[in-house]
Amino acid sequence: MMQKIALGLAGLALAGTISSANADPAALNGRPAQAAAYFEQYCLANGGNLTNAIDALAASKTFGNQSGTNAGTITYASFTGPDGINASVKIGFSSIADHCSIIVMGAGDGMALSKSLAGHFAGKAGANIASVEPFADYGEGGYAVPYEGGQIIAAPMTTGIQPGIVHINFFP
Numbered sequence: 001m002m003q004k005i006a007l008g009l010a011g012l013a014l015a016g017t018i019s020s021a022n023a024d025p026a027a028l029n030g031r032p033a034q035a036a037a038y039f040e041q042y043c044l045a046n047g048g049n050l051t052n053a054i055d056a057l058a059a060s061k062t063f064g065n066q067s068g069t070n071a072g073t074i075t076y077a078s079f080t081g082p083d084g085i086n087a088s089v090k091i092g093f094s095s096i097a098d099h100c101s102i103i104v105m106g107a108g109d110g111m112a113l114s115k116s117l118a119g120h121f122a123g124k125a126g127a128n129i130a131s132v133e134p135f136a137d138y139g140e141g142g143y144a145v146p147y148e149g150g151q152i153i154a155a156p157m158t159t160g161i162q163p164g165i166v167h168i169n170f171f172p
Contacts, residue, residue, distance in 0.1 A: 028120050032113060035085050035104045036120055039168045043100035048150055048172025053100045054089050063087050096136045099171045107166040110156025111140055114166055117154040118143030
Protein backbone atom coordinates (compact mmCIF):
# COMPACT_ATOMS: atom_id res chain seq x y z
CA MET A 1 0.00 0.00 0.00
CA MET A 2 1.36 3.42 -0.97
CA GLN A 3 0.51 6.55 0.95
CA LYS A 4 1.32 10.05 -0.26
CA ILE A 5 2.36 12.70 2.20
CA ALA A 6 2.06 16.41 1.57
CA LEU A 7 5.53 17.89 1.63
CA GLY A 8 5.25 19.92 -1.52
CA LEU A 9 7.46 17.42 -3.34
CA ALA A 10 6.25 15.70 -6.46
CA GLY A 11 6.53 11.96 -6.22
CA LEU A 12 7.42 11.67 -2.53
CA ALA A 13 5.65 8.60 -1.28
CA LEU A 14 5.59 6.43 1.77
CA ALA A 15 6.01 2.74 1.07
CA GLY A 16 4.19 0.89 3.80
CA THR A 17 4.03 1.35 7.53
CA ILE A 18 6.39 -0.09 10.08
CA SER A 19 4.87 -0.53 13.53
CA SER A 20 6.37 1.47 16.33
CA ALA A 21 4.96 -0.76 19.04
CA ASN A 22 8.47 -1.67 20.15
CA ALA A 23 9.95 1.79 19.70
CA ASP A 24 11.56 2.99 22.92
CA PRO A 25 12.09 6.73 23.08
CA ALA A 26 15.00 6.21 25.47
CA ALA A 27 16.82 3.67 23.29
CA LEU A 28 19.23 6.18 21.73
CA ASN A 29 22.53 6.99 23.38
CA GLY A 30 25.71 8.94 22.62
CA ARG A 31 25.75 11.21 19.57
CA PRO A 32 22.40 9.96 18.19
CA ALA A 33 20.72 10.82 21.51
CA GLN A 34 22.34 14.26 21.51
CA ALA A 35 21.27 14.85 17.89
CA ALA A 36 17.69 13.86 18.79
CA ALA A 37 17.72 16.27 21.74
CA TYR A 38 18.98 19.12 19.52
CA PHE A 39 16.31 18.27 16.95
CA GLU A 40 13.60 18.54 19.60
CA GLN A 41 15.06 21.77 20.98
CA TYR A 42 15.62 23.62 17.72
CA CYS A 43 13.41 22.06 15.02
CA LEU A 44 10.34 20.83 16.89
CA ALA A 45 10.09 23.30 19.79
CA ASN A 46 9.23 26.18 17.47
CA GLY A 47 5.96 24.61 16.36
CA GLY A 48 6.96 24.55 12.71
CA ASN A 49 7.97 28.22 12.55
CA LEU A 50 11.24 27.91 10.67
CA THR A 51 12.19 31.57 11.08
CA ASN A 52 12.01 31.01 14.84
CA ALA A 53 14.16 27.90 14.40
CA ILE A 54 16.84 30.00 12.66
CA ASP A 55 16.66 32.60 15.43
CA ALA A 56 16.97 29.91 18.13
CA LEU A 57 19.98 28.32 16.42
CA ALA A 58 21.63 31.73 15.92
CA ALA A 59 21.12 32.61 19.60
CA SER A 60 22.29 29.26 20.94
CA LYS A 61 25.59 28.64 22.67
CA THR A 62 25.69 25.18 21.06
CA PHE A 63 25.56 26.08 17.36
CA GLY A 64 27.65 28.76 15.67
CA ASN A 65 29.44 29.82 12.51
CA GLN A 66 26.17 30.74 10.83
CA SER A 67 26.32 30.93 7.06
CA GLY A 68 23.75 30.96 4.30
CA THR A 69 21.63 33.31 2.27
CA ASN A 70 18.49 35.35 2.52
CA ALA A 71 17.76 36.36 -1.07
CA GLY A 72 14.24 37.08 -2.24
CA THR A 73 11.98 34.21 -1.28
CA ILE A 74 14.85 31.83 -0.45
CA THR A 75 16.34 31.55 3.02
CA TYR A 76 19.09 29.11 3.91
CA ALA A 77 20.89 29.06 7.24
CA SER A 78 23.61 26.60 8.18
CA PHE A 79 25.27 26.19 11.57
CA THR A 80 28.15 24.10 12.88
CA GLY A 81 27.70 22.32 16.16
CA PRO A 82 29.58 20.06 18.52
CA ASP A 83 30.88 16.56 17.87
CA GLY A 84 29.97 16.41 14.17
CA ILE A 85 26.36 17.47 14.71
CA ASN A 86 25.30 20.45 12.57
CA ALA A 87 22.03 22.20 11.72
CA SER A 88 20.37 23.87 8.76
CA VAL A 89 17.06 25.44 7.78
CA LYS A 90 15.75 25.80 4.22
CA ILE A 91 12.80 28.01 3.30
CA GLY A 92 11.44 28.76 -0.17
CA PHE A 93 13.40 26.26 -2.27
CA SER A 94 11.63 24.86 -5.33
CA SER A 95 13.39 21.49 -5.12
CA ILE A 96 12.39 20.57 -1.56
CA ALA A 97 9.76 21.66 0.96
CA ASP A 98 10.65 24.03 3.79
CA HIS A 99 12.34 22.21 6.66
CA CYS A 100 14.68 22.28 9.64
CA SER A 101 17.47 19.70 9.87
CA ILE A 102 19.88 18.37 12.42
CA ILE A 103 22.76 16.71 10.60
CA VAL A 104 24.82 13.85 12.04
CA MET A 105 28.22 13.55 10.35
CA GLY A 106 30.18 10.28 10.45
CA ALA A 107 27.05 8.26 11.18
CA GLY A 108 28.27 4.89 9.90
CA ASP A 109 25.27 2.85 8.70
CA GLY A 110 22.97 5.71 7.71
CA MET A 111 19.84 3.64 7.13
CA ALA A 112 20.19 1.88 10.49
CA LEU A 113 20.68 5.18 12.32
CA SER A 114 17.78 6.75 10.41
CA LYS A 115 15.49 3.88 11.42
CA SER A 116 16.60 4.16 15.07
CA LEU A 117 15.98 7.91 15.09
CA ALA A 118 12.55 7.48 13.48
CA GLY A 119 11.74 4.78 16.04
CA HIS A 120 12.76 7.13 18.82
CA PHE A 121 10.42 9.88 17.63
CA ALA A 122 7.61 7.43 16.80
CA GLY A 123 7.81 6.06 20.34
CA LYS A 124 7.62 9.55 21.82
CA ALA A 125 4.72 10.55 19.55
CA GLY A 126 2.83 7.25 19.79
CA ALA A 127 2.94 7.07 16.00
CA ASN A 128 4.00 4.59 13.36
CA ILE A 129 7.07 4.77 11.17
CA ALA A 130 6.65 4.74 7.39
CA SER A 131 9.35 3.87 4.92
CA VAL A 132 10.04 6.77 2.52
CA GLU A 133 10.97 6.18 -1.10
CA PRO A 134 14.10 7.94 -2.41
CA PHE A 135 13.72 11.69 -3.07
CA ALA A 136 15.90 14.80 -3.47
CA ASP A 137 19.24 14.28 -1.65
CA TYR A 138 18.04 11.02 -0.09
CA GLY A 139 18.72 8.41 -2.76
CA GLU A 140 18.17 5.49 -0.37
CA GLY A 141 14.93 6.86 1.04
CA GLY A 142 14.47 6.98 4.78
CA TYR A 143 11.86 6.81 7.50
CA ALA A 144 8.98 9.16 8.32
CA VAL A 145 6.95 9.84 11.44
CA PRO A 146 3.87 12.09 11.45
CA TYR A 147 4.30 14.94 13.92
CA GLU A 148 1.88 17.78 14.71
CA GLY A 149 0.60 18.24 11.17
CA GLY A 150 4.01 17.74 9.57
CA GLN A 151 6.53 14.96 9.07
CA ILE A 152 9.78 14.01 10.73
CA ILE A 153 11.98 12.29 8.16
CA ALA A 154 15.28 10.67 9.09
CA ALA A 155 17.36 9.70 6.08
CA PRO A 156 20.96 9.26 4.97
CA MET A 157 22.14 11.88 2.50
CA THR A 158 23.47 10.30 -0.67
CA THR A 159 24.60 13.39 -2.56
CA GLY A 160 27.10 14.62 0.00
CA ILE A 161 30.85 14.87 -0.27
CA GLN A 162 31.31 12.07 2.22
CA PRO A 163 29.37 8.98 3.29
CA GLY A 164 27.73 8.57 6.68
CA ILE A 165 25.69 11.78 6.83
CA VAL A 166 22.19 11.46 8.31
CA HIS A 167 19.64 14.26 8.30
CA ILE A 168 16.83 14.43 10.83
CA ASN A 169 14.33 16.72 9.10
CA PHE A 170 11.11 18.35 10.22
CA PHE A 171 8.82 19.35 7.37
CA PRO A 172 6.06 21.41 9.07
